[in-house]
Amino acid sequence: MAQQLDYHQLRAIFTRFRDANPEPRSELEYVNAYTLLVAVVLSAQATDAGVNRATRPLFARVTTPAQMLELGEEGLIEYIKTIGLFRNKAKNVIALSRILVEQYGGEVPDSRAALQALPGVGRKTANVVLNVAFGYPAQAVDTHIFRVGNRTGIAVGKDVLAVERAIEDNVPVEFQRHAHHWLILHGRYICKARKPRCPDCLIRDLCPYEEKTE
DNA sequence: ATCCCGAGGG
């Protein structure tokens, strides 16, 4: 685990991320808050490319919780059985859709407490919805952000909650809104788990991590 | 700590 970088080092790093990609966006495909929520639930331990492959035909037919209940659990499984953990995910998506219809008039609530009370929705998924659908500066710490944060020193912590706090406490405020996607994209394409592409890294000179990639 | 669990990459 690297040492936590200071405010000025983080300002330099995020300035580069912003200059390279001023408006970073989720690579998950969705058409409204509800389909975003479903896509994020499906994305657990799965690649977004794999999730998009499944949701493209699904969201062509289903864009509301009521339509999802019509489709049903077995119908949903036909669309998502190529995604890992599909049985748990199908059960959770149907159950949360029923709650949205019965308790929220078919809308997606915009509070963390209400989101996390939904089956299959934990802190990370709730934070993604708050950030992407509602524009709040919520920091969803996933596998990429946890790895990149600790490897580079951008956000150091022993668990995801500690890394979330490290981002909130250390990243200059003006960068917090987009920090989530900058870190995800950096982790996905450059600072990869297995074979990081350090020679192609924007912040190589500011990073303590050394990886011999031949 | 363990289970869920398919696809893609190396």
Place this chain on the structure above:
DNA sequence: CCCTCTGGAT
């Protein structure tokens, strides 16, 4: 073969 992918519930 093994590891990884925008985790959550028990």
